[in-house]
Amino acid sequence: MPYSTRLATSVHILLAIYHFENEAKVTSTFLAKSIQTNPVIVRNLLGKLQKADLVKVEAGVGGAHLTKKPEELTLWDIFQAVEDKNKPIFKASDDTNPNCPVGRVVNSVLQPRIDKIQESFNASLKAINLTNLIEDMDQQLEKIDFKNLPEKP
Numbered sequence: 001m002p003y004s005t006r007l008a009t010s011v012h013i014l015l016a017i018y019h020f021e022n023e024a025k026v027t028s029t030f031l032a033k034s035i036q037t038n039p040v041i042v043r044n045l046l047g048k049l050q051k052a053d054l055v056k057v058e059a060g061v062g063g064a065h066l067t068k069k070p071e072e073l074t075l076w077d078i079f080q081a082v083e084d085k086n087k088p089i090f091k092a093s094d095d096t097n098p099n100c101p102v103g104r105v106v107n108s109v110l111q112p113r114i115d116k117i118q119e120s121f122n123a124s125l126k127a128i129n130l131t132n133l134i135e136d137m138d139q140q141l142e143k144i145d146f147k148n149l150p151e152k153p
Contacts, residue, residue, distance in 0.1 A: 006082040007075070009035060010045050014078065014130060015137055017055065017064050025063040045082055052081035070130035079125050089121055090114050 016034050017026050024030060028046060032039040046064060049055045054073060057064045066073070092111045097103035 004083060006045065007079050009037070009041070010049060010078050010082045011075070011130075011133065013042065013045060013049070013064075014055070014066065014073070015133060017066055018070060018130070018134060019137070021063070021065055026065075027063050031064070048082045049078070052077065054078065054081055066130075070134055073130040074126050075128045076122065076125035088114070089118055 012035050013031055016031055020026050020030070028039040028042040031042045031046075035042065046055060046057050050057050053067055054077060055064050056067050068077075092107040092114060096106055
């Protein structure tokens with residue numbers, strides 16, 4: 001089963017909007033070049049982010065803009081906007097053999113731990129805001145010599 005990249009791609013979108021919005025019109029095509037994906041995927045995620053009131057997308061010449069201050073926008077907010085809220089990260093198997101001693105009890109042994117992992121995951125996402133990521137991004141960007149890199153997206 002493949003893992004979702006919606007959270008990571010959405011963070012990329014939000015960081016790019018923050019970083020470039022005063023330099024360029026941040027459109028789905030612009031963002032797609034940075035992410036190296038199809039603009040339709042970006043538009044889909046922007047739609048979800050806009051529905052959650054995390055971004056404002058002005059069709060045509062406007063581009064995308066953050067609607068919240070970076071310190072007010074957490075990874076939890078982003079996750080809730082783009083992922084299925086009712087889908088757990090992990091779940092116990094629905095198909096164990098009740099005639100097997102292990103199959104009979106494995107879910108009762110595993111599920112409480114899965115629940116703790118989910119709670120920890122949620123708390124971790126709530127503890128990280130976009131400002132944290134912007135600060136880390138800016139520190140790393142300071143170390144890069146852009147003279148020898150190709151043109152920006």
